Amino acid sequence: MVELDPVIHAAARLRITAALATLEATESIAFPRLQELLDMTAGNLSTHLRKLEDAGYVVVEKTHKGRTPVTYVALTTQGRRAFEDYTEALRAVLGAEGLS
Secondary structure, X not given: OOOOOHHHHOHHHHHHHHXXXXXXXXXXXXXXXXXXXXXXXXXXXXXXXXXXXXOOOEEEEEEEEOOEEEEEEEEOHHHHHHHHXXXXXXXXXXXXXXXX
């Protein structure tokens, strides 16, 4: 049986990585925009981003625009690969079930 990455497999983290995977490899997204796209609370999004960050799947960059703090989020190369592996594994699981 194919094993799905438990870091990505949680529904909220899957939504986050899927959204970030739509960006170009060099792009990032502002935290409030990601929060809006995913319709998540700031606390919930932060918690899941921390788990993804701890796994090396996302990078969170805190900076300033003028005097205003801004947080940007991006998928790392490792995170992009993990997401691709996850989707391949999911297809394998679904394909195997289709053969039953």
